[in-house]
Amino acid sequence: MRLHSAGAIFIDARRSSAYEQVHVEDAVNIPVWEHDADSRISAFQAKGVKPDAVIVVYCSGGACEDSAMLALKLAQAGFYNIYLYKDGFSAWQSRGWPVTRGKQP
Numbered sequence: 032m033r034l035h036s037a038g039a040i041f042i043d044a045r046r047s048s049a050y051e052q053v054h055v056e057d058a059v060n061i062p063v064w065e066h067d068a069d070s071r072i073s074a075f076q077a078k079g080v081k082p083d084a085v086i087v088v089y090c091s092g093g094a095c096e097d098s099a100m101l102a103l104k105l106a107q108a109g110f111y112n113i114y115l116y117k118d119g120f121s122a123w124q125s126r127g128w129p130v131t132r133g134k135q136p
Contacts, residue, residue, distance in 0.1 A: 032128050034114065039085040042075075042105075044097040045120065047134075055089065055120065056129035063090075063101040072108050082109045092119015 041058040090097035
């Protein structure tokens with residue numbers, strides 16, 4: 032929660048349909064297994080996000096490895112200050128931390 036409050040960029044690695052139902056407030060959606068993941072990473076870079084930006088990647092938690100796969104893709108794209116929120120979205124939501132619904136702007 033501290034990184035969220037401090038302005039870190041949260042990236043949701045879950046499928047778009049899960050993201051649209053509910054996600055971490057202000058999170059960007061880059062679903063690692065959807066066909067356009069690489070173009071979404073390119074679009075993320077094109078927004079001027081610096082390689083040293085603090086990025087927190089999450090997925091469903093537990094045995095889900097989507098966040099780790101996305102973190103690897105982000106690292107290959109040049110980002111290097113990447114954290115994994117291993118507990119996943121359900122843990123975030125159960126703690127009562129900020130969430131929202133809808134498509135990515």
